[in-house]
Amino acid sequence: MNGAESLVSTLVDEGVDICFANPGTSEMHFLAALENPRMRSVLCLFEGVATGAADGWYRMRRAPAATLLHLGPGLANGLANIHNAKRAGSGMVNIIGEHATAHLKYDAPLASDIEGLARPLSHWVRRTISPNTLAGDAVAAVEQASARPGKIATLILPGDTSWGDVASPPGSFARSGVPVAQAPDVAAVERVASILRSGEPAFIILAGNACFGPALDWAGKVAAKTGCRIGTQFFTSRIARGAGRTPLERLPYAVPQAVEFLKDFKHIITVETGEPVAFFSYPGKPSLLKQPGAHVHRLAAADEDSALALEMLAEALGARDTVSIRQTLQEKGVPTGALNPLSIAHALASAMPEDAILVDESLTTGRETMGHTAGAVAHDIIQNMGGSIGYGTPVATGAALACPHRRVVCMVGDGSAMYTIQSLWTQAREQLNVTTIIFANNSYQILKAEFANMGFGAPGPQALAMIDIDRPSIDWLAMGKSMGVQAVSVNTADEFFHAMMRCNAMPGPSLIEVRL
Amino acid sequence: MNGAESLVSTLVDEGVDICFANPGTSEMHFLAALENPRMRSVLCLFEGVATGAADGWYRMRRAPAATLLHLGPGLANGLANIHNAKRAGSGMVNIIGEHATAHLKYDAPLASDIEGLARPLSHWVRRTISPNTLAGDAVAAVEQASARPGKIATLILPGDTSWGDVASPPGSFARSGVPVAQAPDVAAVERVASILRSGEPAFIILAGNACFGPALDWAGKVAAKTGCRIGTQFFTSRIARGAGRTPLERLPYAVPQAVEFLKDFKHIITVETGEPVAFFSYPGKPSLLKQPGAHVHRLAAADEDSALALEMLAEALGARDTVSIRQTLQEKGVPTGALNPLSIAHALASAMPEDAILVDESLTTGRETMGHTAGAVAHDIIQNMGGSIGYGTPVATGAALACPHRRVVCMVGDGSAMYTIQSLWTQAREQLNVTTIIFANNSYQILKAEFANMGFGAPGPQALAMIDIDRPSIDWLAMGKSMGVQAVSVNTADEFFHAMMRCNAMPGPSLIEVRL
Structure with missing residues (x-):
């Protein structure tokens, strides 16, 4: 078994069973290892497609995919969509092919500072040093990528660590036992409950894992019980939406409209996000969108179990059995006329x-x-x-x-x-x-x-x-x-x-x- | 006059009169400043096209173009072709739009570590701090990009430095007076001359500015006089070629063929390049392509005036009036048959x-x-x-x-x-x-x-x-x-x-x- 085979086998053992690939010469051993029938490999004709596809995979599966990219420039082509994935809290494991270690000192044409290119947009960067460490490195990368929110893990794979034989096949690895999501902050839940009980105008902004699944229902119950409003930033990683779901309002994009939207809220309560800020800055316009006197309260941070925090909040407000607000189906039939x-x-x-x-x-x-x-x-x-x-x-x-x-x-x-x-x-x-x-x-x-x-x-x-x-x-x-x-x-x-x-x-x- | 107008006006004053652009919101002031009729702006639908076009411009003009890119991800999309340009010694001035300074602390969605992304593939990175420093920053960027070999100069342009008024219009800037190319090393020329006089098998590898114009002629005279062979690496930034030109041999790409090509040369003489190395590494194959006993001698470094070095070499060898080797025209008429x-x-x-x-x-x-x-x-x-x-x-x-x-x-x-x-x-x-x-x-x-x-x-x-x-x-x-x-x-x-x-x-x- 060579390093590349050990890597692919470990990735699938750890649950990463799809790889969006745009390979080159230095990744030929990884390509050969992709014959492993448990790994699905998907060819992309440009690296930005590969990293964006890994983001899309994560948004729906809530588990990381792998990408296979070719040295520094291949990574560079994927960075813009890595940036988007990072901001979305989408985890991924990027495998970056690299020259064999002994070849690096010759500064061949494709050589570049891969760590330098990776770090600004990765949470975790590691260069494998031997075929024998590769399985352990892969486990660490998957664990990072699988954290909550998902992280960008970038593993640099020198050719010799890929083609060299491993001393013994990788055994099973115990994960280090870090919980995927942190427990909610009980004091924060109580503070928010008391604000909502006060009846002062409040807007709960949901993000991340709070915009689908049970979290959304709990938020709907809280809104139904207290009359607070619930919504999202202008951009959200994934929202369960449409008939039968708890509807979320959307903060407008343009600064004047967003300021207008928020003007009556005395409290802004955040779940897996921060307070609303302008996407861009404009001369003479504010960066912060809330009213100057408004207060911002964090119900749950992005690494906390927001569904549980919202359930605790509903419980504290006596809303466990409240019927959540629900979107009704609006059937409109076949449209006609001009496109607008x-x-x-x-x-x-x-x-x-x-x-x-x-x-x-x-x-x-x-x-x-x-x-x-x-x-x-x-x-x-x-x-x-x-x-x-x-x-x-x-x-x-x-x-x-x-x-x-x-x-x-x-x-x-x-x-x-x-x-x-x-x-x-x-x-x-x-x-x-x-x-x-x-x-x-x-x-x-x-x-x-x-x-x-x-x-x-x-x-x-x-x-x-x-x-x-x-x-x-x-x-x-x-x-x-x-x-x-x-x-x-x-x-x-x-x-x-x-x-x-x-x-x-x-x-x-x-x-x-x-x-x- | 605002900062953006001062920037565009200074760039054209310094000879940078074309801008390959893929702009976004933070570059609207730069866009408005492009109404300056002395600057030609060319829209590219992807940033890798813009940076590659700047490389192509430099290869033929031997002077830098500007690019206009949108924050960190826009730069990231252009990095792969910046890597190629950097390796080719092509200078360019990258203008990277950035959030206004006061907006940065809110970590808006498009914010990223632009310096971090720029540094691995730039020779020079600067963040403008005020509309009043912008003209001076532009002069410095153009001077860097215009050095020999050309350099990658990356100037980060926060929105407020672009839209803010300048206290007074930029005056004329004196360049700092660094010579574009360093003088050749006389001792190196003499060493190489004595090697060529010895008659031992030698291969001169030309690169950069030595592959077109007068340098090529001088190399041809040296070859004609001494019987040494002249050629290039497998990849070269620009070669003047075809009928009437001094022909250059090309080192093969594949390792075994390259080793075979070089096996009889006792001396490898480099001009604006290093000794031949394998493009990739392969198990059991060498990274260095020369014969183990061969010697490598540098005639001119990439920042030296290689045309002058070759002229001095020809002079030292008494080849000033030698007729250079010349490629003859090989007319072949209309081809027929299958494509091969x-x-x-x-x-x-x-x-x-x-x-x-x-x-x-x-x-x-x-x-x-x-x-x-x-x-x-x-x-x-x-x-x-x-x-x-x-x-x-x-x-x-x-x-x-x-x-x-x-x-x-x-x-x-x-x-x-x-x-x-x-x-x-x-x-x-x-x-x-x-x-x-x-x-x-x-x-x-x-x-x-x-x-x-x-x-x-x-x-x-x-x-x-x-x-x-x-x-x-x-x-x-x-x-x-x-x-x-x-x-x-x-x-x-x-x-x-x-x-x-x-x-x-x-x-x-x-x-x-x-x-x-």
């Missing part, structure tokens, strides 16, 4: 299949649209936590692999889609049930608003040339075809609805260009 | 327009082909110095902007092309004279050889699934169409020749899929 934010929302909500996974990177279009889809059938929605665009199509790819029996609907702006468009190819190869919806406004539309937000009014011709992505317009039908994904363009709300319905009924990936 | 390395080379050489710029990322196909194109008309060839794939199409984009009256021929494997395929869009928007030739073997073909080189023989089904990129095959005609680039597929050598000739005659970008 409302008709798009109507089509989305009407055509959304039960238990769909919505990956939202629709930016401008989505801001006006998504609020109107809350009354659709039950679904999950996934949002971009790190703000680096190009997260949508890779995350959809990973989510579809994690949940092969659910339809993934990836809503993405045309500008964003172009960053990691190679995802379509992996979706075609793996025949994933992903419907990619491209909102084609031929523009980084969001930047026109941001240009005005900065106080410039309308952009001049040069600035506009950096914002509009027409000349040429991207031909999305051809783009889908180039990577084996069926594509269709729609110009009206009913065309959009019917295209979605056809995609739902058809196994494998498809693409809908929504022409705006 | 020889017929591909034949078609390339016959159809290559005078003064073409060849950007080579053809990997497997190119290794067997490129040697056979040396007798074409005069041209430049550019190779991948850092080994991170996805360099070709961006570098071709930058080279075409640098030399609008020359045809750029970008030869790229299908696997490599997919990393930064967004380049096609910029080529279409700017109507660049680039012919992209995709060698479509539906495989990371190079990895099959590397799998065998590692001692595994043929890959098993799982490993093969990570190497072959068929299922689905990429439809290159559709890919070209999707981004506004005319595309054609060829199946024979004469079809390839005629397609190249048609592309030569047609302004703007085109794509040829060579079906292997």
